[in-house]
Amino acid sequence: MRRSIVNDPEDLVPEALEGLVLSHPLLLALEAEHRVVTRRHRATDKVGLVSGGGSGHEPLHAGFVGTGMLDVAVAGAVFASPTALQVLAATKAADAGRGVVQIVKNYTGDVLNFRIAGEISGDDAIETEIVLVDDDLATDTGDADGPGRRGTAATVIVEKLCGAAAEAGASLAEVAAIGRRAASRARTMSLALSAGTHPGDAEPQFALGDDEVELGVGIHGERGRGRVPFRDADGLTELLLEPLREELELHRGDQVLAIVNGLGGTYPLELNLVARSLHHHLADAGVAIERSLVGSYVTSLDMHGISITLMPLDDEQSRLWDAPVRTPALTW
Amino acid sequence: MNDQTPSRTLPAGFGRAFVLTLREALVGSADELGDLDRRAGDGDFGTNVRTAMKHLDRNLEADEPSRYREWLTALYMAWLGVGGTSGPLFGMFFRDLAKAGEEAGTAAPTIAQFTDALAAGQATVQRYGEAKVGDKTMIDSLDPAVTALRAALEADAETTAVEALFAAEDAAVAGATATAQTIARRGRASYVGDASQGVIDPGSAAMALVISSARAGADGSGVANIGWIA
Numbered sequence: 137m138r139r140s141i142v143n144d145p146e147d148l149v150p151e152a153l154e155g156l157v158l159s160h161p162l163l164l165a166l167e168a169e170h171r172v173v174t175r176r177h178r179a180t181d182k183v184g185l186v187s188g189g190g191s192g193h194e195p196l197h198a199g200f201v202g203t204g205m206l207d208v209a210v211a212g213a214v215f216a217s218p219t220a221l222q223v224l225a226a227t228k229a230a231d232a233g234r235g236v237v238q239i240v241k242n243y244t245g246d247v248l249n250f251r252i253a254g255e256i257s258g259d260d261a262i263e264t265e266i267v268l269v270d271d272d273l274a275t276d277t278g279d280a281d282g283p284g285r286r287g288t289a290a291t292v293i294v295e296k297l298c299g300a301a302a303e304a305g306a307s308l309a310e311v312a313a314i315g316r317r318a319a320s321r322a323r324t325m326s327l328a329l330s331a332g333t334h335p336g337d338a339e340p341q342f343a344l345g346d347d348e349v350e351l352g353v354g355i356h357g358e359r360g361r362g363r364v365p366f367r368d369a370d371g372l373t374e375l376l377l378e379p380l381r382e383e384l385e386l387h388r389g390d391q392v393l394a395i396v397n398g399l400g401g402t403y404p405l406e407l408n409l410v411a412r413s414l415h416h417h418l419a420d421a422g423v424a425i426e427r428s429l430v431g432s433y434v435t436s437l438d439m440h441g442i443s444i445t446l447m448p449l450d451d452e453q454s455r456l457w458d459a460p461v462r463t464p465a466l467t468w
Numbered sequence: 469m470n471d472q473t474p475s476r477t478l479p480a481g482f483g484r485a486f487v488l489t490l491r492e493a494l495v496g497s498a499d500e501l502g503d504l505d506r507r508a509g510d511g512d513f514g515t516n517v518r519t520a521m522k523h524l525d526r527n528l529e530a531d532e533p534s535r536y537r538e539w540l541t542a543l544y545m546a547w548l549g550v551g552g553t554s555g556p557l558f559g560m561f562f563r564d565l566a567k568a569g570e571e572a573g574t575a576a577p578t579i580a581q582f583t584d585a586l587a588a589g590q591a592t593v594q595r596y597g598e599a600k601v602g603d604k605t606m607i608d609s610l611d612p613a614v615t616a617l618r619a620a621l622e623a624d625a626e627t628t629a630v631e632a633l634f635a636a637e638d639a640a641v642a643g644a645t646a647t648a649q650t651i652a653r654r655g656r657a658s659y660v661g662d663a664s665q666g667v668i669d670p671g672s673a674a675m676a677l678v679i680s681s682a683r684a685g686a687d688g689s690g691v692a693n694i695g696w697i698a
Contacts (some may be wrong), residue, residue: 220548220549221545224548248557250555300536
């Protein structure tokens with residue numbers, strides 16, 4: 137039986153947003169009716185950046201609102217898209233006169249509601265561009281009519297790079313192009329030792345045996361590609377790394393950005409073990425991790441699991457990644 | 469066809485009558501629609517309908533609409549605040565119906581403008597939802613309704629707006645009931661596959677209520693036909 141620290145589960149998302157904004161009074165402001173988090177001081181004369189989606193993935197997205205990253209984040213219920221009306225309010229809030237880039241993880245509901253909000257924003261002469269994030273290698277079926285790959289931890293990279301470009305004065309088209317390029321090059325693989333539990337529920341979303349690992353798991357408790365035998369940290373890292381290396385065709389001399397991401401119930405010691413293993417494996421292959429993040433950035437409630445995201449990195453992307461950022465979850 | 473003849477205009481209070489009749493019809497059949505969705509879908513449609521109508525009541529109180537366009541705007545904004553896939557799709561459909569009031573000003577749209585708006589709404593729903601006729605979605609009652617409406621208006625210059633809307637209503641109800649014979653390929657019911665056989669698609673049923681409410685708003689009866697949903 138899993139217990140949760142909640143009041144009325146219905147109030148979980150608005151109360152959590154309120155707590156986040158109260159904790160960062162210099163950075164954030166809350167528009168409670170639409171569950172929209174904006175910067176405390178709205179930016180002027182730059183391309184606006186809005187993202188959002190279901191809750192349960194914190195610190196994504198509201199944790200990345202601030203200078204150098206998002207202007208606005210909008211939150212749906214746990215694992216459910218915000219409504220078109222919420223996204224519309226968020227998109228309008230992000231507009232500072234130079235258009236708005238919407239960063240959207242590739243899920244049917246999110247894509248539908250962001251597209252609709254973009255279309256209706258046109259009534260107010262707000263230009264929008266959608267950048268779809270679809271990095272999850274486990275859902276790469278090659279089916280052109282299918283829903284495509286899911287969006288997961290590469291969202292952080294896209295939000296960071298677009299945020300830096302927008303802050304530096306790039307145009308709507310340029311910011312969107314930078315986001316799309318990053319999304320097209322980044323891939324993620326995930327695994328779970330146990331599923332997350334919905335707040336207020338007693339049981340996790342799926343059960344795994346003591347000797348089982350769910351490989352290719354999604355961030356909404358979706359089942360993975362299959363189950364494989366449990367193994368040690370180095371072995372688990374290899375499970376994720378091998379398909380990524382193959383897909384990205386990494387060669388000796390390549391440089392990458394890596395995110396070692398906890399899925400909500402993984403502790404930092406575990407993540408550092410995976411990071412260590414990833415560095416050693418890639419070093420052996422002559423691939424340099426030029427930049428990296430290790431922590432829980434795109435989570436799935438309290439799922440005990442990890443994801444590894446890799447993106448081949450060029451000089452422009454390195455500069456954008458290194459640009460200053462000041463948000464609740466990412467600051468340098 | 470000549471839209472300016474009195475028989476081809478819609479009555480002055482059409483927007484109000486249409487929206488309030490539809491509100492009544494959807495609230496009155498929310499249980500049945502929810503039940504259909506539990507049998508062949510994800511089960512949230514009844515809740516979504518109720519939420520949309522709650523939003524509608526709030527919008528009507530806040531906006532105090534008078535023109536057709538304002539009534540339909542309160543309706544489309546209500547649906548855009550609803551989750552699932554049906555909420556945004558119905559929202560964008562009603563947004564196209566609202567646009568039919570752009571040229572009409574303070575008057576109701578003509579039946580020709582209303583027909584064009586239904587067709588535009590169908591195109592928008594298909595652009596976003598990617599459903600074709602026969603996929604067991606709201607398109608299965610909307611498409612035959614638009615076809616029947618156009619055919620009735622074009623066949624005979626004497627056909628009135630109300631007569632044409634009756635033809636559209638019959639076609640919509642027939643289209644919705646026929647979805648019981650199909651297996652879902654898009655939308656909510658596609659996840660349950662064969663289990664959707666024998667069950668009317670609730671989205672197509674709700675869309676038939678829309679057409680029925682338009683007819684009831686035009687003929688002055690103010691009562692949509694909901695008895696066939698089960």
